[in-house]
Amino acid sequence: MIALLFFLTATASAEEYGIFIREASLSRRDDQTVLNADVDYRFTPAAIDALEHGIPLTLLLELTIRRAQPYWFDETVITERRTIQLRYHPLAKSFQIADMDSGVVQSFVSFSAVTDTLTRIRGWQIHHTGSLESHQTYLARLEMTLDIESLPLPLRAEAYVDPNWHLSHPALEWRLTL
């Protein structure tokens, strides 16, 4: 097991609402590179209200690994995306987390249980890491956003201009050497 150098620049944010990535690291285990991250979710009342009115919220988690090039734009080596949907079921009065990639659905009795579950991202497998070279410095970047484009159409225009719907925060970036 090779522990990869990881870095975190988690600074306690002064903002009340938003999705904050507190900590992230890449580690290599048995030829597999996995991502572990801690994310702090503080949904705005508007978003929770919409969720409770049956509007699913879609979260996009994106990891990019880039190689710095001296005189040109950085080259993107790896891009990994994961889509998670949060839903509400009024009949069962339960919340659900649906992993749109794997199709796995989990139910929760309260919204706080949902955020507690999502806080710890563990062992997210990163594919195509074979193209990464040893002793080379890369820039890793992790970003989690609320996907406005997945909202119902009437809400989109409003969501683009309403700060209540802007939950993304500056992505977490760190330097990475294999």
Place this chain on the structure above:
Amino acid sequence: MAFNTLKPPLTVSIVALFLAIVGSLHLMSSATQDASRLGEMYSGLVLINALASLLLMGLVGINIYWLVRQLRKNAAGSNLTARMIFLFSLLTLAPASIVFYYSMQFLDRSIDSWFDVKIDQAMEDALQLGQTALDERMRNLLKQTEHTAEQLGTSPVSLLTVRLGELNEAEDAEMTLFTRQGQIIAFNGTSTESIAPDLPEIGIMVQVRQGKPYVGLETTEHGSMQVRAVVSIISDDAIFLQAIYPIPQRLAALADTVESAYLHYKELTFLRKSLKTTFILTLSLVLLLSLLAAIWAAFLSIRRIIEPVRLLAIGTRAIAEGDYEKRLPVKDRGELAFLVQSFNTMTGKIAQARDEAHRSKLEVERQHAYLETVLTNLSSAVLSLDPGLNVLTANEAADKILHANFQQYVGWPLAVLTGAYPHLAELMDKLESHMMGPAKHWQEEVTFQGLAGRQELFCRGTPLFGTGDERIGAVLVIDDVTTLIQAQRSTAWSEVARRLAHEIKNPLTPIQLSAERLRHKLAKTLQGQELEVLEKSTRTIVQQVEAMKSMVNAFGEYAKPTITQTRPVALNTLIEEVVALYPPPSGMEFDLSLSPQLPRAQADPVKLRQVVHNLIKNAQEAMPSGQSGRMSISTRLHDATDPSSIELRLSDNGPGIPADQADRIFEPYVTSKTKGTGLGLAIVRRIIEELGGSIKLDPGYRDGASFILQLPLAPDTFTSER
């Protein structure tokens, strides 16, 4: 959008842009209306349309800026353009705004009408019903699970798996026994899919650990429903039992229908405001875009329509500034283009007319200059006067003849002129009386006492009439006929002399011979006193005949046509030779002032010698007896800047010539002397005139008589004599 058909055809690119805008708007409106595939493109479409609006806004803004600048500059056609644009915009905006307002109203009402309190309540009730039905079932299942837990609680740990299997046979459920740490002790499941048991989430565990059993409804990833019940086994708090019961398909389907309908309605209610906003946004974008496109198109087409008017305005301005070469480009056909074409034709005609006017003006000027030249070179004085007797024009000859500078008094009345030149007063009075009289042609010979002596003037006057027969002035032509009259007189004298010589001289010889014969015959027969009378009478006859003969000879000399042979003569030498013949005992003294650089004169030296002799003799004879005369003789070039003749001046200190004889002194038998034939000066003048020169009496000389002779220069040489 329909405006396009109302306007003249625009360029293809504009039409394409317009179609693109319409297409984009249509897509956006479709996307708003149903959540089809277009829904994904909605944001992009809104963005594109917003950008298109901005672009059009920019274009319209630029056009408005351009128009305002044109208006400020007061450019041609800008006012008309502004008015047409304003009208067009008003016509576009007014109906569009009305439609927009009522669409908004309609939209608002129709969206509100979707929602009803009754339906709202029915939805809530349906959900409530479903929940009640499921709650009942869940309570039963919880009891059942608790019962199972009680039974298991009595069993020892090692037998739990077996026991669980036995208990579950009756139930169609998935049962799991696990510890507080999540370690699975026993598992019994009917469904083949679940290899690993699905453990409850943290929230449930927290509740159960507190001793409260959990039961809850769940939706699986396959869409089916299940009931999850978690209880702690009473015997030991560290072990929990979870049972998952599937809900029957029929019930699950019903519950799902109710739930999805409820959710849909709930979502609609929630999105009610946003939906309105979205529709308003779409509608506003459609309106804005079409209005802007229409206004822009209006700008383009109006500019095209106005173009010929603008060109015409520019053209007329150019014409007003005198640029007749301006030609306007004719772009297409139509009434306005026809105007432009006519304008071009007009400017062409104007330019042609201007050129012709210019040409005729030049012609008039040329003729005027020609006339001026003719008048200037005319020997007659020509004066033109207006009805108020102001001098309008006068030629150079007028100045010369009348000894006045007429050019200075052009535009002034005659009275002012006579004020400046008093010697003209008498003449001008005479002329004025003619001109103020009846309007007809007149002529008169006038004797004019000018500055250079007496002059005979021949004056003619012609009144001038305008086109309407009104009097616009008069023209005076004045000729100096002094020399002409003198010439006529001397010709007459020559004729008389020639005849006299012929008619009188012939009988003189027989008279003389007869008288001598009488004396010769009678002298023998007569005696004493009678003889004395005869002698005295015949002698008197012979003497008088001799005198008459010599007189007739002198007269004949004057009348005789002579042959002159001119050649270059050194005048100074000739004068010195002549003067040498008059030594001091002759009673004459001479003062010579001869110009040393004098060119030679063209003359007959013999005749010229006679002229000088005559003039000296004339002075000698004019002297009172016993008094010696003094004569000064000078020669010089007549005009230093324009050497055309030689001036010879002879002045004496005698009694001079009386004023009444001054102008006739050169005529035969006009003399103030007691001696002489009275022909000396007449001969002198004839000779001088034959030589091409002139002689005159200097009227300004007061000490005696002074004659001024002018002789022509020898043509071959202008060099001075050596």
